[in-house]
Amino acid sequence: MAEKIESSREGGIDAPTRHALDWTNPDFYNQDKIDDELYRTFEICHGCRRCVSLCDAYPTLFDLIDESPSYDIDTVEKSDYNKVVDECYMCDLCYQTKCPYVPPHPWALDFPHLMLRAKAKKFKDKKDGLQKRIRNKLLSSTDFTMKYGSIPLVDVTINTLNGSQIVRKPLEGLLGIHAKADLPKFKSNNLKKRVEKLTNSVDKVQANESTTGKVMVFGTCYCNYSVPEVGEDLFTVFRHNNIQTELMQQEKCCGMPKFELGDLESVKKAKEYNAPRFLEAINDGYDIVAAVPSCVLMFKQELPLMFPGDEELQKIKSRIFDPFEYLSLRDKDGLLKKDFKIEFDKISYQAACHQRVQNIGPKTKEILSLIPGAEIDMIERCSGHDGTYAVKKESHEKSIKIRKPVVSKVERFDPKTFTSDCPMAAKHVGNGVTTETETVLHPMSILKDAYGL
Numbered sequence: 049m050a051e052k053i054e055s056s057r058e059g060g061i062d063a064p065t066r067h068a069l070d071w072t073n074p075d076f077y078n079q080d081k082i083d084d085e086l087y088r089t090f091e092i093c094h095g096c097r098r099c100v101s102l103c104d105a106y107p108t109l110f111d112l113i114d115e116s117p118s119y120d121i122d123t124v125e126k127s128d129y130n131k132v133v134d135e136c137y138m139c140d141l142c143y144q145t146k147c148p149y150v151p152p153h154p155w156a157l158d159f160p161h162l163m164l165r166a167k168a169k170k171f172k173d174k175k176d177g178l179q180k181r182i183r184n185k186l187l188s189s190t191d192f193t194m195k196y197g198s199i200p201l202v203d204v205t206i207n208t209l210n211g212s213q214i215v216r217k218p219l220e221g222l223l224g225i226h227a228k229a230d231l232p233k234f235k236s237n238n239l240k241k242r243v244e245k246l247t248n249s250v251d252k253v254q255a256n257e258s259t260t261g262k263v264m265v266f267g268t269c270y271c272n273y274s275v276p277e278v279g280e281d282l283f284t285v286f287r288h289n290n291i292q293t294e295l296m297q298q299e300k301c302c303g304m305p306k307f308e309l310g311d312l313e314s315v316k317k318a319k320e321y322n323a324p325r326f327l328e329a330i331n332d333g334y335d336i337v338a339a340v341p342s343c344v345l346m347f348k349q350e351l352p353l354m355f356p357g358d359e360e361l362q363k364i365k366s367r368i369f370d371p372f373e374y375l376s377l378r379d380k381d382g383l384l385k386k387d388f389k390i391e392f393d394k395i396s397y398q399a400a401c402h403q404r405v406q407n408i409g410p411k412t413k414e415i416l417s418l419i420p421g422a423e424i425d426m427i428e429r430c431s432g433h434d435g436t437y438a439v440k441k442e443s444h445e446k447s448i449k450i451r452k453p454v455v456s457k458v459e460r461f462d463p464k465t466f467t468s469d470c471p472m473a474a475k476h477v478g479n480g481v482t483t484e485t486e487t488v489l490h491p492m493s494i495l496k497d498a499y500g501l
């Protein structure tokens with residue numbers, strides 16, 4: 049059994065660091081060692097309980113402990129540990145915003161990466177039943193589903209079928225996709241086609257200390273094929289600000305859906321496809337930007353931790369940006385235009401977890417606050433969507449519970465507009481709001497509208 053290291057300090061006071069993910073070490077998949085580390089971590093969490101309100105992983109753990117014979121971790125069945133693991137959707141908030149015991153604290157807790165390790169073992173051993181494995185593969189194979197689902201006429205057909213309860217009820221029984229979950233829409237008028245039609249151009253490209261002023265947009269499966277209007281608005285806003293903006297011609301999914309599943313070999317394959325293409329663009333003087341926070345986080349954090357010796361990834365990490373981080377970095381040198389034509393009103397803004405954990409500060413809020421009349425209410429809680437958690441039969445209702453504090457904060461503020469950096473989170477929260485919020489828009493679309501473009 050792994051020992052809990054005694055520490056004289058209540059919590060860490062040094063800046064948090066993170067250990068690389070040791071996933072190529074055979075011990076990573078050793079069940080006894082995983083169980084030992086789960087035991088050690090769960091025992092510390094039991095004594096702390098700070099994270100109880102973040103997601104359902106912690107309440108599940110504390111219920112297991114509180115209902116055990118000894119009211120302690122020693123009488124919780126090891127076979128129940130995966131009940132906790134299954135509730136973690138890798139948002140990283142507990143590590144980045146709550147836990148005082150992360151490295152360099154001697155206890156060196158990394159709850160999300162331990163959950164990932166247990167997920168990876170589960171995935172490798174095919175511990176889920178066949179139905180769940182097929183469903184999970186389908187939901188995480190976004191390159192395939194998005195590309196083929198957005199073929200002309202196929203898109204309309206799938207969207208219509210997905211909107212029908214007559215189809216969705218049997219689908220729930222067959223695949224375990226909740227009948228009430230709002231599935232992504234497929235759009236044949238994809239980002240590539242839209243960008244080809246854009247006529248806006250750039251006067252003069254200007255670099256500053258931290259940006260080159262030339263951007264290669266990592267379209268991402270979600271923006272390419274489901275919300276291409278968000279990607280299109282990013283092009284319009286960036287070009288309006290004299291940023292030369294091009295679309296990556298060849299790319300695969302960043303790998304986040306496979307990562308959350310513990311399918312680390314597929315993450316490696318996606319990285320091997322994307323990294324050389326990103327690097328080529330960077331060597332040509334481009335910075336990389338993507339409109340979905342999870343995809344940026346993958347290259348800023350998770351891939352560099354999975355491949356700590358990979359210098360190419362380190363270079364990509366230093367040149368990939370959240371779009372509002374990019375605009376903010378240029379604003380420092382007066383390179384962001386303020387020629388707004390349209391006033392806004394109250395805006396409720398949910399800061400997506402995968403943007404928050406990039407540790408870049410509230411850049412979206414800062415930029416949106418420049419819009420005349422804009423009164424921003426920022427909500428720093430997870431939407432509970434996570435890409436797949438909200439659509440799975442077994443977790444859909446829990447995702448509704450997790451989004452409740454966000455929804456009620458929006459309803460209390462009663463804005464005209466609700467927005468989130470994460471398009472999936474925006475839709476999920478927007479579906480729950482019952483007051484008269486008129487529009488759910490991506491922050492980049494708000495900016496485009498404010499410019500009157």
Ligand code: SF4
Binds near residue numbers: 135138139142160163
């Ligand atoms: S990473 Fe997110 S979902 Fe996972 S345990 Fe931490 S807070 Fe919960």
Ligand code: SF4
Binds near residue numbers: 092099148
């Ligand atoms: S992850 Fe850290 S902060 Fe959260 S409950 Fe466990 S010990 Fe406490």
Ligand code: SF4
Binds near residue numbers: 401431
């Ligand atoms: S808010 Fe968006 S990025 Fe954060 S966990 Fe939810 S879905 Fe993922």
